[in-house]
Structure formats: C-alpha cells, structure tokens
Amino acid sequence: MLNQLKQQNPLIHCMTNMVVTTYTANGLLALGASPVMAYAKEEVGDMAQAAGALLLNIGTPSNELTDAMIIAGQSANQAGKPVILDPVGAGATPFRTEICQKILSEVDVTIVRGNAGELSALVGAQGVVKGVDGSSDGDKEAIAKQVATSFSCIAVLTGEVDVITDGSETYTVSNGHEWLTKVVGTGCLLGGVVAAFAATADKTDFVKACAQAVSYYGVAAENAYNVSQEQGYGTFGQAFIDHLGLLSEEEALRLQRIEMKK
Amino acid sequence: MLNQLKQQNPLIHCMTNMVVTTYTANGLLALGASPVMAYAKEEVGDMAQAAGALLLNIGTPSNELTDAMIIAGQSANQAGKPVILDPVGAGATPFRTEICQKILSEVDVTIVRGNAGELSALVGAQGVVKGVDGSSDGDKEAIAKQVATSFSCIAVLTGEVDVITDGSETYTVSNGHEWLTKVVGTGCLLGGVVAAFAATADKTDFVKACAQAVSYYGVAAENAYNVSQEQGYGTFGQAFIDHLGLLSEEEALRLQRIEMKK
C-alpha cells in the first residue's frame, strides 16, 4: 500500500493544532503524501472536497475552529472522503470533550485516533487524563471497541501496544519506540499518516490500512532509533522524519508486528 | 550584497502562515536578518514601518488576517519599504485567489513570489493547481511577465528554473535542489530571503537583488544536499538552515547560475 500511496501522492487536508503543523507537514511529505493546511470556514469546504482525506485534530481548540471543522467534515462526507478525528486532550478539560462530541454528532467520522485516556473520555469511561498525554487502566481493546461501535467508526487506540478495530475486525500492533513520547507531534503526525493510508485504500480495507499505517509508522521509529541511538530527542525526532521517507514497503512488511485478534 | 545584508541585519516583518513561522524565522536568522512576526491589526502598522521589509504570505488565510495584512502593507507603502507577497495556494480555492486580488488592489506590492500555478491564478491564466504545490504548463516567462506588468511589480516565479522579471529586465536562475520540495516551508522561506535582500538593496537594483536572493538560496540547498546526501528529508531540511548561514558571498557568486534574458 505504501508504494501505491507514494504513486498517488494524495492531498491530505490537515486542520491540526498549531504546535504540530510543521512536523505533520514534513512527515506527510516524507511519506509521499501532499499536505495542505487550511482553517478558514470560507475555504475548508472546497479544500476538503479536493483532498483525498481530511484530518481534524483538536489540540489547540476554539469554537471558531470547531465550526470550520464541521463545515470541512460535512464537505468531506458529501464527497465520500475519509475523515480522521484526533481528540487531543479529550477529558483534560470539559471544553475538549464537548468539542469532540459536537464533531462526532455532526460529522460522519471514519477513523478516531487517540490514546486510551482520550478514547475513554469520548465514551464517558473513567480514566485519569493528565494534560494531553493521558493514560487509562481500562482494557484497551474494550475501550477501542466501544468507541468503534458508539460512533460507527474505526478506532485507532495508540500506546505501547496499539489497537485498531471497527468493532468486529481487530488488530494489535506492537511496533514503535518509547522515544516517540519525547517528541511533540508524533501522535498527531500518526493521525496524518493514517489519513494518507485511508486516502489510498479501498473502503473495504480501511481497518487493515489503519493497522498497516500504525505499523509502518512504528517501524520508521524503530529504524530512527537504531540509527540515532542515544544522541538525544532532537536528533531522534529528525531521524524519524528521515526514516518515514526512507522506509520501503518491503522492509515495512518484513518488520511489521501486526496481530489479528478474533 | 550578502555581506551588506549581514552587516545591516535588517528587520523583516513576517506575516506568514502558521505552518512555516519557525522555519522562516530560523532561515532569516541564519542568513543574517532579524525576523519579527506580528499579526494583530493594532500593531502591524507600527511594526511594518519599523522593519526593512514586509512579507505577506497567505498560506493559512483568514479574513481577519487579510485586513491586518492590508494595514501593514499600506503602512510599509507609506514608509517606502518593500512589500513581498507570497500567494500560497492561489487558485487552489476561490478564497485564496480573492484574498490575493484584494491585497494586490489595496497594497502597492513590490515583489510577488510564487510557483507557476499560483502566479497563473493571479492573472486568471488556466493551470492545474493541486493544493499549494501547483504546476502549470504555460510558458513560465510569459506568466511572470504578465504578473509583473499587471501589478507593476517584480515577479519571482520559482520552479526547476526560476524566472525573475519586472516585465522588461528578466533573469533565470537554475540553482537549487529538488529535495527542497520535500521540506515544508522552503518556498515560504524564500519569500523571506527575497524580502531580506530587498531590504538591503537599492530600489533600482531590486530585480537583480531578487535574482541573487533566489540563486543564493539555491546554492545553499545544493551545499546542504552535498553534505547530507541521502540521509533523509529531515536531515536535509536542517542542513539547509546550516548552509544558509555558512554560505559566503564569495562562494555564492562563484556557484551562482543566473542568466540574463533579453
């Protein structure tokens, strides 16, 4: 699927938070996609329609931006383009939780990507969420399935082991590296990578495409760590962009650790 | 001119898009200029007047920001400071095209910097614009000249070969490296570099100053690639900042590939 993605060079409309715009764009460029950022309500409908997928990331939320996200999301829905929601910090403040609920009620979200704490907050589960780096002791597979069935979407729950499910078809992925948590925007960029894979895949293959996106991303992180070792988090963060671009489909498939759950 | 720039350390008022602010600022600092970002209508007039040049980049546009850009642009006009417009994504949505037209009608723009698709959109020429990385099959020299004469400005059309013209004096530049297209903000930073050269040059030398800015920038990219080779796009993007700072005027002149057209 990676070769196909690089060939198609899909346009990904990113409405993401102001902390991670550059890193997201550079990661998508390295991957072989074509990122575009657009936020104004006057143009997001046009841009979402022209794009292959739409990423909604609420990391630095506002009411105005939420309204624009809903316009973009509905436009993507009409055009049959996948919509990826990254509920950054859901549960950390009531404002963020409410924004997610509003988007989920007004837009047909295709994929939700978040950590256990954020996904718990979406379905009202209890979890301790600290800032945007939440954690939860609940059963991650159960949370992911609850999100998937509650919102008729694919849930991509990321953590040490990642869970990808649409409620019936479920995969776990155990690629990745813990240093990803020390570079800002790596989780947000994963939302973009998932969007790029979704823009490339057939709808019937979306769950598997998400699992492959997550695995691909994790292998790139492993390679980045292997090359940069303990030089530091700055060097690792840059090597990760390098390896998002350098990784071949063949190597990604060879190193992937995807398990299908029954 | 580079030595003069480093000596003068001109203040460049950047009203640029939220994806590229950091990269633009770091590139200008490396070059020897002094970047300042200011967006609020309450202060942009003061800042534009204090600066040596003003950069207007519409990459993440809004109506509010457009109003502030016009205030800043008119203030720069009154103070006799050059105004550089980067019409990012013009043609990709009607909103962006209209914003450019509004700025061009209310501000005396000194230099327009964009790719062939964006410049085509400004003059109503037909071109296929995909997101912000547009392309056009039209004759690039003709498009650049049409922009220059339509808006009484200098057009800097960048691509594999860059065209710089005020409608009569025309240069082409063939420095640069294709990896620049894989790092977000390199085109936007070029707008800033052009602004810094314009802040340093005499008005009578602006066309030549633009050609030198574009060439200087391309040589820095070549040097960055020569040093970082195929390590990856992240490493290249950082090496480019390094080499914007390391490149001497002597080496820039030695490696420049500028051709004067009749």
Add this chain to the structure above:
Amino acid sequence: MLNQLKQQNPLIHCMTNMVVTTYTANGLLALGASPVMAYAKEEVGDMAQAAGALLLNIGTPSNELTDAMIIAGQSANQAGKPVILDPVGAGATPFRTEICQKILSEVDVTIVRGNAGELSALVGAQGVVKGVDGSSDGDKEAIAKQVATSFSCIAVLTGEVDVITDGSETYTVSNGHEWLTKVVGTGCLLGGVVAAFAATADKTDFVKACAQAVSYYGVAAENAYNVSQEQGYGTFGQAFIDHLGLLSEEEALRLQRIEMKK
C-alpha cells in the same frame, strides 16, 4: 532540583507565541516536563488550574489572546500556581507594552523573563528596542531590581550575563552560548524552563530555582555547541534539545557559573 523535576514531570500550561510552540514543547519534553498548549478562554482556566505552572508569552499578541491569558493567570493565582510572563517585544510597539501592563495589573505574576530592552519598557525606562531582540545600555541589575520591586515579582533578565533578582536576593549567571541568539525560540523556551523549575521548587526557593534554571539552560547550550561546533545554526538548535535532555544534575552543578550578589 533537576532530578526532582524529572521525577515530578510537572504539567506546564504554555500560552506562547505561534513561532515557538513546537520548540518550546520539545525543550520541555526533553527536560522532563509535560507541556500542554491551550489558548481558548473556555478552557484556559481549567488547564491553568490543573498545571504546575503557567507560561504567558506575548510574542504574537492579540486582544483576544490577552483576555484568555488574564483568565488563565487569575485561575493559576487562585490555585497558587506560579505564573511566568515573557514580555516578548515589549517596547517594540505600544500594543505590546500595553498588553504587558494589562497582564501585570490584573494577574499576580510570579516571574518576568525578558531581555534588558523588554524589561526596561515595562518600567518605562528608555532603551532602544529593535524588534524583539532588544538591547539597552542601562544598568541591567538596576533594571531587573526595578521590575522586581515594581511588580512584586522575580525578574529574570537575560543577556550575555543573566540577572535574577526579587529585589533583595540577586544572582548573576554567566553560562550560555551566543549561538542561542541565532535559533528562534531559545529565549521563549527559557521562559518554559523557568516555569518547569518553578513548578518543582518551594516558593521560598524561587529566586534560586530561577538562577539554576537559567544556568542549567546555559550549560546545555555550551554542551550543544561543544558537540556540534560550527556545523551550523540548524544543527546547533537541534543539539540544544538533545542536551537539554542529556544533561544530568551532577554535570549541571559542576559547570554552573552562578554568582550571588549582595
């Protein structure tokens, strides 16, 4: 104190300018703190209360953002959390000076971090401020003390030699490297580092904690330069993030150059 900081992993609520968000977040992550950015008036009160410290940086100011900063600041005040103000570009435009005065009159600011020009502007002293990289010929210790006594806060005045004072207890720090001035956001990140140390320290130790934060930061810059040498400003800026993470408390104490003034 560094070991304690890494152990506590304090949440730092950053309301900072749009040029430096990524760099600030990565620096804080490397240091061992947990950054969160939140700007909307609907949530900043909640976030500031949950955080260990609040950073207010006016580098890209607006009236709307100022209102949100005051809400956040007052919430932090009520919760007894330290508030750090970084008056970026105070004196460069009247708008920035007025915003600082408004924040200082409505919020109980714990620490003010700026250069000599910015701090002079806060107390009406005369200085030549050029953009956001101000300078002043006044006596830096006198300026810092005037800020500290005028606003009942700790002043952290940074420059070649840094001055930290609450008006009676005064330290100077002579760590650091001049290349810090060639990487955007290093000063702004220092505001974040000071916030993280303040979130960790006892209130009675805040002056000393600020001096240690400034010294720690300077040692990391020295180490970054020693490793990256003259490779360029891009490489240095990344190595600085590396060394913010690599520096141990032991080495920081060994290399610190803090002088207590009477």
